[in-house]
Amino acid sequence: MxxxxxxxxxxxxxxxxxxxxxxxxxxxxxxxxxxxxxxxxxxxxxxxxxxxxxxxxxxxxxxxxxxxxxxxxxxxxxxxxxxxxxxxxxxxxxxxxxxxxxxxxxxxxxxxxxxxxxxxxxxxxxxxxxxxxxxxxxxxxxxxxxNTPNIINALVPKNHLCIEGVDFQIERFFDGSHIRKNIRVKDREGIFNYKEQVRAYxxxxxxxxxxxxxxxxxxxxxxxxxxxxxxxxxxxxxxxxxxxx
Ligand SMILES: C[S@@+](CC[C@H](N)C(=O)[O-])C[C@H]1O[C@@H](n2cnc3c(N)ncnc32)[C@H](O)[C@@H]1O
The missing domain is CATH 3.40.50.150 (Vaccinia Virus protein VP39)
Known part of the structure; x- marks a missing residue:
């Protein structure tokens, strides 16, 4: 399990x-x-x-x-x-x-x-x-x-940010039910992958x-x-x- x-x-x-x-x-x-x-x-x-x-x-x-x-x-x-x-x-x-x-x-x-x-x-x-x-x-x-429709309309598919030495590569998409983000983080500790998802109510x-x-x-x-x-x-x-x- x-x-x-x-x-x-x-x-x-x-x-x-x-x-x-x-x-x-x-x-x-x-x-x-x-x-x-x-x-x-x-x-x-x-x-x-x-x-x-x-x-x-x-x-x-x-x-x-x-x-x-x-x-x-x-x-x-x-x-x-x-x-x-x-x-x-x-x-x-x-x-x-x-x-x-x-x-x-x-x-x-x-x-x-x-x-x-x-x-x-x-x-x-x-x-x-x-x-x-x-x-x-x-x-x-x-x-x-x-305000979901506004967020979907303005969705930026990909961007890259560096904040205080931490590198963020973010992908965003709407799959018909949820707004999803894949977040790749890179810093001195290594590379980590996270997700975010919110139901597009x-x-x-x-x-x-x-x-x-x-x-x-x-x-x-x-x-x-x-x-x-x-x-x-x-x-x-x-x-x-x-x-x-
Ligand atoms: C976008 S943050 C907003 C936090 C806070 N309301 C603010 O405005 O700063 C969402 C929060 O929901 C919490 N959360 C996620 N799933 C939860 C759950 N099932 N029960 C309680 N809290 C949860 C997260 O840990 C996080 O702190």
Missing amino acids: TNKKKWFESWFDTPYYHLLYQHRDDKEAHKFIKNLMQFLKIDKDQNILDLACGKGRHSIFLNKLGYRVTGVDLSSQNILQAQKHSNPRLNFGIHDMRNPMDSKFDLILNMFTSFGYFDSDDDDKMVLSAVKNSLNKDGIAVIDFM SFNDFKKMLQENGFKLLKACGSYDLESFNEKTSERLILIFKIHP
């Missing part, structure tokens, strides 16, 4: 992921959180879950603003980094987003394309079901996803999935400034929803 790790169990646990995506930084997270919290008007005493929190850039800032936050992620390296910021109102733990949490939350955030990682759509539905089970009755959930796919899973869509935004979503021009697809009353 093989025990080969899935791509999402290994790639995000490497320093190379963080190097390649270093432009997705605290500044971006702070701007989004400020706009989101202004819009949602969440009470400081309510419980927030940052599902697939990475190193915790959104959780840490939310906590600085006074909120009580739990951040969870599958990557042990990310959680180790995030835990350096832990305090009585900021906790981090290792957790697979397909499983419900032990407690309930008033706001669940899933930030920066942390959805659609699995081979089967059933696993994505498990994530939605876990969100539903972990949300209080009047709670709100947010999925910050890419459109706005309509999400609307259908949310409805099938008993959610009501409250708002769809197209940017971290929370402009209204436009399938032709928006960079992001940010879905704000709650359990159907």
Whole structure:
């Protein structure tokens, strides 16, 4: 029996992921959180879950603003980094987003394309079901996803980058269901191959999935400034929803 790790169990646990995506930084997270919290008007005493929190850039800032936050992620390296910021109102733990949490939350955030990682759509539905089970009755959930048609239209098939002495050769393609990346990394340690894949869910796919899973869509935004979503021009697809009353 093989025990080969899935791509999402290994790639995000490497320093190379963080190097390649270093432009997705605290500044971006702070701007989004400020706009989101202004819009949602969440009470400081309510419980927030940052599902697939990475190193915790959104959780840490939310906590600085006074909120009580739990951040969870599958990557042990990310959680180790995030835990350096832990305090009585900021906790981090290792957790697979397909499983419900032990407690309930008033706001669940899933930030920066942390959805659609699995081979089967059933696993994505498990994530939605876990969100539903972990949300209080009047709670709100947010999925910050890419605007898929725009990404597919602008897909650069190949490029080469050198960041801080690490060489990245990246190939990208859309196979009809997923946007896939093959990432070849070369540095002084050697040559390593990683993969990234995200299910190419459109706005309509999400609307259908949310409805099938008993959610009501409250708002769809197209940017971290929370402009209204436009399938032709928006960079992001940010879905704000709650359990159907
Ligand atoms: C694109 S990163 C975004 C991280 C963070 N939300 C941010 O904006 O910085 C995706 C994250 O999802 C996590 N992840 C991947 N599969 C997961 C799973 N099955 N359960 C929980 N987290 C997962 C990865 O470890 C990674 O930290």
